Amino acid sequence: MVSALSAERRRTLAPYLLLAPMVVWLLLFFLAPMVTLLMGSLQSGSFSEGFAFTFEVGNYVSAVGAYWPWFLRSITYAAIATLCALLIAYPLAYMIVFKAGRWKYLLLVLVVAPLFASFLVRTLAWTTILADQGIVVEVLRSLHILAPDQWLLASPTAVIAGLTYNFLPFMTLPIYVSLDRLDKRLIEAATDLYASGFRAFRRVTLPLSLPGIVSGCLLVFIPAAGDFVNAQLLGSVDTQMIGNVIESQYLRALDYPMASALSVSLIVLIIGLVTISMRRSRTNEIL
Amino acid sequence: MSITDTTTEATASTVGGTTTARDGDLQLRGLVKRYGKNTVVDHLDLTIPSGELFALLGPSGCGKTTTLRMVAGLEQPDGGQILLSGTDIAQLRTFRRPVNTVFQSYALFPHLTVFENVAFGLRERRKKDIKEKVNRILETVELASMAHRKPAQLSGGQQQRVALARAIVNEPQVLLLDEPLGALDMKLRRQMQYQIKQIQAELGLTFLHVTHDQEEAMTMADKIAVMNKGRIEQMGAPEELYESPRTAFVANFLGSSNLLHADVRGSEGDFVVADVAGQSVRIPRDRIHSTNAQVFVGVRPEKVHLVEDGAPDSSENEISGVVLDSSYIGIGTEYVVAVTGMDDTMKAFVQNHSTARRLAPGTPVKLRWHRDHTFALDGNEDPHAGEGSPVGADTRAVSIDPERPAAPANQGPSA
Numbered sequence: 001m002v003s004a005l006s007a008e009r010r011r012t013l014a015p016y017l018l019l020a021p022m023v024v025w026l027l028l029f030f031l032a033p034m035v036t037l038l039m040g041s042l043q044s045g046s047f048s049e050g051f052a053f054t055f056e057v058g059n060y061v062s063a064v065g066a067y068w069p070w071f072l073r074s075i076t077y078a079a080i081a082t083l084c085a086l087l088i089a090y091p092l093a094y095m096i097v098f099k100a101g102r103w104k105y106l107l108l109v110l111v112v113a114p115l116f117a118s119f120l121v122r123t124l125a126w127t128t129i130l131a132d133q134g135i136v137v138e139v140l141r142s143l144h145i146l147a148p149d150q151w152l153l154a155s156p157t158a159v160i161a162g163l164t165y166n167f168l169p170f171m172t173l174p175i176y177v178s179l180d181r182l183d184k185r186l187i188e189a190a191t192d193l194y195a196s197g198f199r200a201f202r203r204v205t206l207p208l209s210l211p212g213i214v215s216g217c218l219l220v221f222i223p224a225a226g227d228f229v230n231a232q233l234l235g236s237v238d239t240q241m242i243g244n245v246i247e248s249q250y251l252r253a254l255d256y257p258m259a260s261a262l263s264v265s266l267i268v269l270i271i272g273l274v275t276i277s278m279r280r281s282r283t284n285e286i287l
Numbered sequence: 288m289s290i291t292d293t294t295t296e297a298t299a300s301t302v303g304g305t306t307t308a309r310d311g312d313l314q315l316r317g318l319v320k321r322y323g324k325n326t327v328v329d330h331l332d333l334t335i336p337s338g339e340l341f342a343l344l345g346p347s348g349c350g351k352t353t354t355l356r357m358v359a360g361l362e363q364p365d366g367g368q369i370l371l372s373g374t375d376i377a378q379l380r381t382f383r384r385p386v387n388t389v390f391q392s393y394a395l396f397p398h399l400t401v402f403e404n405v406a407f408g409l410r411e412r413r414k415k416d417i418k419e420k421v422n423r424i425l426e427t428v429e430l431a432s433m434a435h436r437k438p439a440q441l442s443g444g445q446q447q448r449v450a451l452a453r454a455i456v457n458e459p460q461v462l463l464l465d466e467p468l469g470a471l472d473m474k475l476r477r478q479m480q481y482q483i484k485q486i487q488a489e490l491g492l493t494f495l496h497v498t499h500d501q502e503e504a505m506t507m508a509d510k511i512a513v514m515n516k517g518r519i520e521q522m523g524a525p526e527e528l529y530e531s532p533r534t535a536f537v538a539n540f541l542g543s544s545n546l547l548h549a550d551v552r553g554s555e556g557d558f559v560v561a562d563v564a565g566q567s568v569r570i571p572r573d574r575i576h577s578t579n580a581q582v583f584v585g586v587r588p589e590k591v592h593l594v595e596d597g598a599p600d601s602s603e604n605e606i607s608g609v610v611l612d613s614s615y616i617g618i619g620t621e622y623v624v625a626v627t628g629m630d631d632t633m634k635a636f637v638q639n640h641s642t643a644r645r646l647a648p649g650t651p652v653k654l655r656w657h658r659d660h661t662f663a664l665d666g667n668e669d670p671h672a673g674e675g676s677p678v679g680a681d682t683r684a685v686s687i688d689p690e691r692p693a694a695p696a697n698q699g700p701s702a
Contacts, residue, residue: 035421188361189394193408193453199382205409207398 031217041260053258061259067245067262071269074241077156078225082171083161086213086219088164089171093212097179111172114165123162123233130158136275154236162230178212179205214281218274225270242266291682310372311337311493313461318367320353320517327353329517330367335461340487340494342508344501346540346673350517351497352391355463358495361386368388371460382411387454388463391470393446395438401425402434408457424456427486451483455490464496468503480506501541505529513537515673529587531662533576538585538664540673545591545633546583546664547606547626558658564628566602574662581666590660591635593622593652603655607622608633609648615702620645624654 041059045051064071096107114122130136130152140146152158182205190200228243235241242262249259313335316583320328328350343351346562356362358369360381369377376384387408395404405421414420425431428448438446447467456463467483468476484507487494498504504511505525513524513536514577528541528638538544549561549568558569561584568584575582586604598604607625622635635656646652 010574090579110419179612183392183394185394186396188381189388189390189396192359192361192386192388193457194411196380196383197405199411204396 008037037260037263040256041264043257043260045197045257047143047254047256056257059257060265063258063261063265067242070240070242070245072265073239074225074243074266075269075273076164076232077160077241078221078227081160081224082217082221084160084164084271085168085171088219089175089216090209090213093175093179096176097182108176111169111176115169115214119229119235122166123229126158126162126165126234127153130161153234154239156235156239157243158234159239161271162234163224163227166227166230167220167224170223171216173214174215174219175209178209210281214278217277222270222274226266237250291417294395295311297581309337311460312370312372313337313464313493313495314368314370314373315354315358316368316370318354318357318369319365320350320357320362321365327517328357328364331517331519333512333519333522335495336510337493339509340484340496340507340699341642342496342498342504342511344498344504344511344512344541345514347499349514351499351514352465354514355388355495355497358461359386360384361388378575386463387457388465389454389467392467393438393450394432394447395453397438400435400437401430401441402524402545404438404453405453405456406450407453408561414455420456421562425453427489428452428538433437434508439497442477443471447471447479448482451486459492459494464494466498467496468498468500476503483507486664505541513540515540528626530576530660531576532585533664534672535668535670536673537662538662538673542587543634543674544585544587546585546670547631547633548629548666549584549663550581551580551582559663561663563606564626564631566606566628568606568661569658570663571659572663577663577665579666580630583666583670585662585664585667586656586660588634588636589619589638589656590656591633593624593637593646593654595646595650595652597653597675599653602658604658604661606633606654608652608654610646610648610652612648615639615645622646624652626654 023167024079039052039053042053042055042057043051044054044056044059075196092111096104099106128134132151132153137146138150140152141148141150152161186204186208187200190204191197195203225241226243228247229245231239231241232247246259246262246266249255249262253259298521315331315333315335318328318331319326331350331354343354346349353362357364357377360376360379364377367377368375371385396407399407402421402425405424406417409417409420422431422434425434426452430445430448430452432447433441433445438449441449447470450467464483470507471479480503483496485495490594496504500556508525510523511525511528513520513528515536521533528537532538532541532544535544535546538546547563549563552560552562552567554560554572555569557572559572561568561570561582563584571611593610606626608626610622611625612623614621617639619636619638622637624633624635626633635654
């Protein structure tokens with residue numbers, strides 16, 4: 001009787017037990033930090049006197065009120081970097097899939113290769129590349145694209161270039177996957193149905209690679225909007241992003257509630273923007 | 288259903304010019320395709336008359352699909368001409384050719400609805416009245432109610448019909464069908480064979496149908512070209528190919544045949560007399576496809592009947608043998624008989640309409656058939672060429688009813 005009951009209970013418990021590792025993982029690594037962050041953002045007090053939870057909504061008012069230009073700049077830089085990455089990554093992925101032949105896998109490795117070096121080292125390398133005496137600046141000056149008294153480093157261009165470069169693999173890989181998975185016979189069918197190469201691309205290849213484009217854009221835009229390393233190493237005081245503000249609030253001003261409120265605001269802003277653009281891209285899917 | 292406008296109207300601007308060929312004929316002249324050292328299509332000559340349902344039949348790897356893809360413009364030939372109404376289209380870009388293809392994989396656009404799939408070609412050519420044309424063709428293939436579904440929401444048979452509609456809505460000068468029914472189950476395939484045939488008759492378009500299924504080719508086509516190793520073995524109406532095959536490959540690939548070693552001895556009126564292991568066989572003169580003294584005497588298994596005794600009819604050939612084996616196959620019984628005086632065996636397919644008992648192995652029998660059913664092939668041929676083809680090698684003799692080779696398939700135990 002007892003054993004029958006426990007067997008019955010075990011059966012009803014089984015699904016929950018199977019879910020347990022996942023639930024624990026989510027609680028530990030997702031929900032706990034989020035709750036901590038949210039709680040922290042509603043505290044008041046100072047580092048020396050200690051913080052207390054007072055449901056201080058005013059943190060958000062002062063965070064957004066004081067730092068909205070940084071938010072705006074982050075979103076703008078991230079959006080431009082995402083667009084640049086897309087413009088580089090799409091032709092690159094297209095070439096790897098359709099034109100590279102036996103070089104396909106070598107090229108893929110080269111796309112991923114920068115990730116083997118540390119993020120900081122890669123970004124620091126760009127300070128050399130974009131240096132005032134560097135080759136890029138010299139070439140641009142000789143082509144009169146850059147005036148003799150102009151430079152690249154410490155400019156928005158440098159920050160956006162750094163962001164584009166650093167997150168390029170995350171744009172290239174999803175697009176590569178969606179193009180590689182595309183049934184090439186569909187392109188044949190399109191040309192058989194009177195579509196020229198360009199029209200076949202426009203009506204078949206592009207819409208079918210849209211999922212790759214969307215995930216690539218998310219994977220670039222989201223981390224780029226919160227990044228502070230590129231602005232710190234390649235930018236100036238005038239090109240600071242919201243990540244730099246959060247970093248200094250946490251580590252220098254030691255104003256944890258303010259830093260938390262800024263972080264939560266950034267998360268909400270990104271989620272909002274992504275939701276809106278996803279909605280709009282779905283209507284674009286018809287093309 | 289009244290899509291009867293001339294198919295040339297749409298393409299007259301791209302493919303102009305006239306020659307001696309009949310308008311609308313598709314002619315392949317000396318067509319060659321090589322992959323490396325491998326010649327897949329070897330100086331192929333073929334004329335597909337306008338308005339016919341033409342089947343290109345052959346085993347996998349014989350070059351039939353490559354030929355079709357060259358006509359579509361999806362492969363570039365290494366030599367030769369592709370003439371449509373007398374104009375060479377071999378150099379024309381794929382999207383400029385007035386031909387459309389029904390792909391083996393269907394290749395439906397997954398992101399577009401059924402309606403938009405069918406409208407694709409019309410939109411690319413900026414046609415008018417797209418809505419009416421698409422709806423009309425969807426009604427023809429009985430898919431009007433599915434117009435707003437995506438291909439993934441359709442069954443295999445429905446997807447096949449979308450693929451067909453998507454091609455024929457453009458009223459191409461030639462419709463290319465690349466094993467279009469390969470993925471369907473037998474019952475559905477039969478239905479589609481019938482439906483495609485009907486649509487072809489209704490529209491009067493030229494259909495070039497590539498298949499490895501000899502039953503399908505015989506059921507559907509007005510004319511069949513049997514292809515082997517990049518060349519055409521024989522071309523003609525299904526009856527012609529089946530009744531009087533010219534090569535061992537055709538004799539074995541299209542149905543099955545008994546081929547016996549024989550020596551030509553002389554002639555007797557309209558017949559040639561040959562010697563098969565000491566027994567005389569008469570062959571109609573017009574069914575001899577050899578100039579050699581050594582020949583293979585051929586006869587289809589279902590033409591042969593077995594008797595234990597009695598004198599033969601004067602119009603019959605007779606060979607004696609001993610029953611080796613018999614298999615009961617529902618509508619008939621297939622016997623394997625060892626021919627007296629030689630190593631060869633003969634197959635005989637006997638319909639189960641008599642009450643006679645089944646002949647046991649070891650029974651001495653006479654194999655008899657009408658002289659007019661005999662044919663002869665060159666003695667240097669490989670008598671096993673074309674055997675062991677991919678589809679139903681052992682049931683082939685059974686599944687073809689020789690009296691009605693072009694009838695919509697509704698008989699045969701393999702169904």
